[in-house]
Amino acid sequence: MDFLLYLYDKKEVVLLSTLRHVEVSAIAVLLSVIIAVPLGIIITRYRKMAHIVVNSANIGQTVPSLAILGMVIPILGIGLKPAVFALVLRGVLPIVNNTYSGIANVDRSVIEAGKGMGMKNREILALVELPLSFPVIMAGVRTATVLSISVATLAALIGAGGLGDLIFQGIVMADRNLLLSGSIPTAILAIGADILLGGVEKRLRKGAT
Amino acid sequence: MNQLGLIVKLTLEHIWITLIAVTISTIIGVTIGILITRFKRAATPVIGTAGILYTIPSLALFGMLIPFTGIGIKPTLIALVLYSQLALVRNTFVGITHIDPSIREAGKGMGMSNWQFLKIVELPLALPVIMAGIRTAAVMNIGTATIAAYIGAGGLGWLIFRGIASVYTEQIIAGAIPVTLLAIGVDYLFILLEKFLTPAGLRH
Amino acid sequence: MTNTIIRFDSVSKIFPEGTKAVDDVSFEIFEGECATFVGPSGCGKTTTVKLVNRLVEPTQGTIYLNGEDISSIDVIALRRNIGYVIQDVGLFPHMTVAQNISLVPKLKGWSPGEQQRRTDELLTLVGLEPEGFRNRYPHQLSGGQKQRVGVARGLAADPPVILMDEPFGALDPITRAQLQDEFLRLRSRLKKTILFVTHDMDEAIKLGDRIAVMRSGRIVQFDPPIKILREPADPFVENLIGKESGLKLMKLSKISDIMEIVMNKISDKSAFKEAKRLMEGEGSDILLVVDDWEVFQGVIRFDQIIRKEEGRISELIDRDVPVVKDNGEVREALEMMLKKKAVWLPVVDDERRLKGIITMTHFACFFAEGGQV
Numbered sequence: 183m184d185f186l187l188y189l190y191d192k193k194e195v196v197l198l199s200t201l202r203h204v205e206v207s208a209i210a211v212l213l214s215v216i217i218a219v220p221l222g223i224i225i226t227r228y229r230k231m232a233h234i235v236v237n238s239a240n241i242g243q244t245v246p247s248l249a250i251l252g253m254v255i256p257i258l259g260i261g262l263k264p265a266v267f268a269l270v271l272r273g274v275l276p277i278v279n280n281t282y283s284g285i286a287n288v289d290r291s292v293i294e295a296g297k298g299m300g301m302k303n304r305e306i307l308a309l310v311e312l313p314l315s316f317p318v319i320m321a322g323v324r325t326a327t328v329l330s331i332s333v334a335t336l337a338a339l340i341g342a343g344g345l346g347d348l349i350f351q352g353i354v355m356a357d358r359n360l361l362l363s364g365s366i367p368t369a370i371l372a373i374g375a376d377i378l379l380g381g382v383e384k385r386l387r388k389g390a391t
Numbered sequence: 392m393n394q395l396g397l398i399v400k401l402t403l404e405h406i407w408i409t410l411i412a413v414t415i416s417t418i419i420g421v422t423i424g425i426l427i428t429r430f431k432r433a434a435t436p437v438i439g440t441a442g443i444l445y446t447i448p449s450l451a452l453f454g455m456l457i458p459f460t461g462i463g464i465k466p467t468l469i470a471l472v473l474y475s476q477l478a479l480v481r482n483t484f485v486g487i488t489h490i491d492p493s494i495r496e497a498g499k500g501m502g503m504s505n506w507q508f509l510k511i512v513e514l515p516l517a518l519p520v521i522m523a524g525i526r527t528a529a530v531m532n533i534g535t536a537t538i539a540a541y542i543g544a545g546g547l548g549w550l551i552f553r554g555i556a557s558v559y560t561e562q563i564i565a566g567a568i569p570v571t572l573l574a575i576g577v578d579y580l581f582i583l584l585e586k587f588l589t590p591a592g593l594r595h
Numbered sequence: 596m597t598n599t600i601i602r603f604d605s606v607s608k609i610f611p612e613g614t615k616a617v618d619d620v621s622f623e624i625f626e627g628e629c630a631t632f633v634g635p636s637g638c639g640k641t642t643t644v645k646l647v648n649r650l651v652e653p654t655q656g657t658i659y660l661n662g663e664d665i666s667s668i669d670v671i672a673l674r675r676n677i678g679y680v681i682q683d684v685g686l687f688p689h690m691t692v693a694q695n696i697s698l699v700p701k702l703k704g705w706s707p708g709e710q711q712r713r714t715d716e717l718l719t720l721v722g723l724e725p726e727g728f729r730n731r732y733p734h735q736l737s738g739g740q741k742q743r744v745g746v747a748r749g750l751a752a753d754p755p756v757i758l759m760d761e762p763f764g765a766l767d768p769i770t771r772a773q774l775q776d777e778f779l780r781l782r783s784r785l786k787k788t789i790l791f792v793t794h795d796m797d798e799a800i801k802l803g804d805r806i807a808v809m810r811s812g813r814i815v816q817f818d819p820p821i822k823i824l825r826e827p828a829d830p831f832v833e834n835l836i837g838k839e840s841g842l843k844l845m846k847l848s849k850i851s852d853i854m855e856i857v858m859n860k861i862s863d864k865s866a867f868k869e870a871k872r873l874m875e876g877e878g879s880d881i882l883l884v885v886d887d888w889e890v891f892q893g894v895i896r897f898d899q900i901i902r903k904e905e906g907r908i909s910e911l912i913d914r915d916v917p918v919v920k921d922n923g924e925v926r927e928a929l930e931m932m933l934k935k936k937a938v939w940l941p942v943v944d945d946e947r948r949l950k951g952i953i954t955m956t957h958f959a960c961f962f963a964e965g966g967q968v
Contacts, residue, residue: 244578246534249567252551256560332448336538339555349454353542358458365454369447376446497685500648500758501699501748502674511698515689590689591732 188359196348200367203344206337207330207375210266214273214326219319221274222281223307232282239275247272247333255340265342269333273326280322284315317387324379331372345371394565398550402569405546408539409532409577412468416475416528421521423476424483425509434484441477449474449535453542467544471535475528482524486517519589526581533574537566547573598626599662600756600788601647606656607812608642616642618812619656626755629782629789630817631803633796633835639812640792644758647790648677660756675699678749678757678787682764684741686733692718692744693729699752717747720784722777739770750785760792775801796835800824800843808832820847850928851921853960854942854951860885863892863912867903870895883941883949884912891918891941891949918943921950928953 189196225232251268258264288311296306312319338346348364351357427434444452449470456466490513498508514521540548550566553559601624608617616639624630632640645651646658649670658665665673686695696717697710705713715725721743733741742762749757763771775798782789793799799806800820807817808828816828824840824847827833836843860883861873874880880897893914900908917935919928921942931940932955939954 241575241578244530244534244574245571246537246574248534248537248548248551249571249574252555252563252567253571255555255563260555260558328446332450335448335450339552346450349450350541352454353457353462361454361457365451368451369455372446372448372451373443491683491685493681493683493685494687495685496650496681497679497745498687500650500674500677500679500681502671502676503702504671507702512687512689516687593689 185359185362189363192363196345196363196367199343199345199348199364200371203331203334203346203368203371206262206265206334206342206344207269207327210269210273210330210334211323211327213266213270214277214330215323217270218274218277218322218326219281222278222319223285225278225282226285232286236279236282239279242271243275247329248336251333251336251340260340262342265334265337265340268337269330272329272333276325276329277319277322280318280325281315284318284322285311287318288314317383320379320383320386324376324383327375327379328372331368331375335368398547398565398569401545401547401549401566402573405533405536405548405570405573408464408467408471408536408544408546409529412471412532412536413475413525413529415468416472416479416532417525419472420476420479420524420528421483424480424521425487427480427484428487428513429505438477438481438484441480444473445477449538450541453539457542462542464544466542467536467539470539471532474531474535478524478527478531479521482520482527483517486520487513489520490516515590516593519585519593522581522585522588526578526585529581530574530578533570533577537570546570599623600626600660601790602659603643603646604657604659606643606646606653606658608639608646608651609654615812617646617653620812620814621656622807622814622817624788624790626788627786628804629791629802630805630807631791631793631799632807632809633793633799634809634815635835636794637811638809640794640807640809641760642812643809644760644790644792647756647758648674648679675703675752676754676756678752678754680742680745680749680757680759680762682761684745686736686741686744686748688733691730691732692723692736695733695744696748696751698748703752713751714747717750720750720781721747723747737770738766739774742766742774746781750787754787756788756790758790761794762791763798764793771798778802796837797843800847808835845925848925849921850919850923850925850942850953851950853925853957854921854953855957856951859883860949861895861908862887863909864907866907867900867905870900870908883952884908885949889948891943891947894941916941918947919953920945925958929958 221235225235247268250271251265254264254268254271258267292310292314293306296310301309334342334344335346335349338344338350345364345368348360349368352359352361352364423437427437452470452473453466456469460466460469494512494516495508498512503511536544536546537548537551540546541552547566547570550562551570554562554564554566603620603622606617606620607615609615618639620639620643632643634640642651646653647660647665649665652666660668660673686692687698690698693711693714696714697705700710700713714729718725718728723740723743728736728740728744733744736744742765745762749759763774766774779802791799791802793802800823803820805817805819806823808815808823808831810831816823816832818826821844823832824836824844827836859873859877859879859881861870863884863886870882873882874897882895884892884895886892893912893916895908895912899911899913903911917931917937918941919931921944928940932938939952941949942951942953944950
């Protein structure tokens with residue numbers, strides 16, 4: 183009970199931290215999409231590259247997030263920039279994979295029909311391949327988003343701000359209320375984003391069929 | 392270079408935590424997975440819950456456990472086990488339920504009890520998929536255990552956090568590189584293990 | 596063949612969604628017979644058979660096995676004593692052929708030696724050479740081979756009753772015909788009670804001792820094939836039989852059923868004098884020649900020996916005579932007669948021993964009597 187009072191007391195801090203967290207994650211996801219989707223499209227055209235890229239992405243996904251964050255620091259220092267960089271690194275991998283597999287798995291006969299109708303490659307991409315792969319790509323974006331929120335929590339350590347600050351401070355100061363005021367909103371944020379994007383994905387799947 | 396001794400110690404600590412966590416997770420996860428193949432109605436809520444747990448950022452999960460368990464190994468193991476449930480429960484469930492229905496019918500008609508059918512047919516056939524789940528859990532746990540160093544669990548994360556706090560790049564790398572190699576190495580090891588453990592009849 | 600092995604007593608099965616798959620069905624199956632259950636999809640034939648090993652439980656009525664109510668028997672023990680062969684076979688892909696076959700014996704506690712012996716015995720029985728097939732995996736087998744293993748597996752614990760649910764349904768026509776023939780061969784060697792489900796009336800006629808024609812969960816007619824063909828109970832059954840039921844009838848008879856046991860035969864060691872005497876006595880101008888073991892050698896004709904006095908018939912035996920086997924179909928004899936322009940044919944067994952003769956007259960009688968044996 184007294185936690186809720188605490189929360190009410192600290193509501194500005196929590197809110198600000200949450201907004202900051204969302205901001206950082208959102209920027210990162212956006213950048214990830216901008217980089218990863220075109221990359222995914224490109225490798226569907228150059229299958230040999232695809233093999234290397236997909237394998238690298240798979241290996242990259244096994245690397246611990248904290249290690250990625252740590253290894254970015256020597257190169258970019260601390261602050262927002264290296265944080266976003268680390269988030270983007272984490273986020274592009276699932277999006278590239280999903281974009282690639284989504285487009286590669288589009289029914290061949292549909293593409294042939296398009297070609298037969300006289301559609302240019304660019305038109306096929308925009309009007310057939312991408313729309314049909316939206317659900318799968320969305321699933322990748324969803325994964326990337328949850329990952330970004332997760333790594334952003336860690337990135338508070340290098341000055342990116344966000345709810346992670348509250349959690350780290352709470353641990354260091356052994357302050358359970360502070361701890362919960364950071365942890366619970368973070369959990370809700372992550373679960374909420376997952377459900378939201380899950381809903382979008384489902385809507386897209388229905389549309390695609 | 393006495394850092395090397397430290398790195399080795401921390402690596403072993405890291406492996407040890409992961410090993411215990413994966414073992415406990417597998418026992419719990421596979422059991423739950425088997426149970427929900429018998430009580431199919433529970434499947435969606437159970438897998439859904441595991442999915443929600445999986446979504447929660449590790450630091451946040453630690454933060455929610457610490458008020459109840461204190462810091463150190465306890466919240467770490469609990470969190471690691473909870474995270475792993477999605478991969479293990481879902482893979483066990485999918486692995487078992489995707490067995491060809493005619494195999495199930497033949498097995499039932501032959502006169503095998505539920506338990507015999509599980510032991511002789513279902514688990515061996517689901518093994519490749521379950522192994523893939525254990526692999527996912529193992530790699531994920533290595534990553535989460537790295538973060539758990541902050542709450543006193545030990546492991547290579549300690550070097551990374553220390554290095555960040557004291558702006559000591561070499562220390563960061565001394566933690567980051569070994570843990571990365573550990574993760575990649577364990578992943579590869581499990582891939583080999585999967586191939587090795589796939590029943591001969593399924594290797595085509 | 597008078598013991599009742601299985602008895603259905605007013606059995607019905609209504610599924611939870613409301614479908615009445617089996618509608619107040621009662622019948623008896625006798626020991627050693629092969630009862631085929633045939634009908635269009637959805638008629639309840641598969642459900643009926645699955646009631647026997649309790650893969651489906653009846654909503655009403657009782658089923659008796661050897662006089663015992665099967666619902667009072669432990670279901671696992673019941674199933675281990677009933678062979679079960681299904682269309683998709685359901686071989687366990689992670690086990691070798693041998694492991695698949697010996698599974699039920701193993702569960703029953705047979706020793707490894709007994710298991711191996713039985714496995715090899717069964718593999719030979721179903722036409723798969725043990726050395727080559729014992730250690731193969733299911734994915735290394737063709738469709739026909741898989742089903743043979745499936746049958747072997749069903750027979751493994753030597754159950755008295757076997758259930759077969761469209762076992763040959765997933766195979767190509769040639770393999771199916773092969774397996775049907777081998778099924779008949781096996782049947783004559785093993786005395787088992789078999790319940791066989793098929794949607795193919797021709798298969799039912801070929802393989803069944805009695806056919807249960809089903810529609811909408813009820814048995815419309817349950818008779819031997821000949822009766823079904825000659826006296827279909829209603830237009831529905833007639834429809835299932837299809838056209839050319841007369842020709843189908845012909846398929847049911849064997850040459851041994853309509854041939855005549857031969858009387859005018861003579862040993863190949865005989866002298867001309869003897870031959871002449873026999874021909875006069877029998878009033879026939881042709882004799883069938885056999886050796887000391889009754890093996891058919893050829894024929895000898897009156898005009899060949901009319902002028903001979905001394906000597907033996909052996910040099911003059913005409914060995915170029917077409918024959919038919921006694922276990923062959925009547926159709927084959929007809930075919931042979933047409934091809935060789937013969938009005939009669941000697942009938943021999945598998946060892947070429949003379950058994951009888953078959954003539955156009957016999958055919959005429961066959962058709963005159965409506966193909967009845």
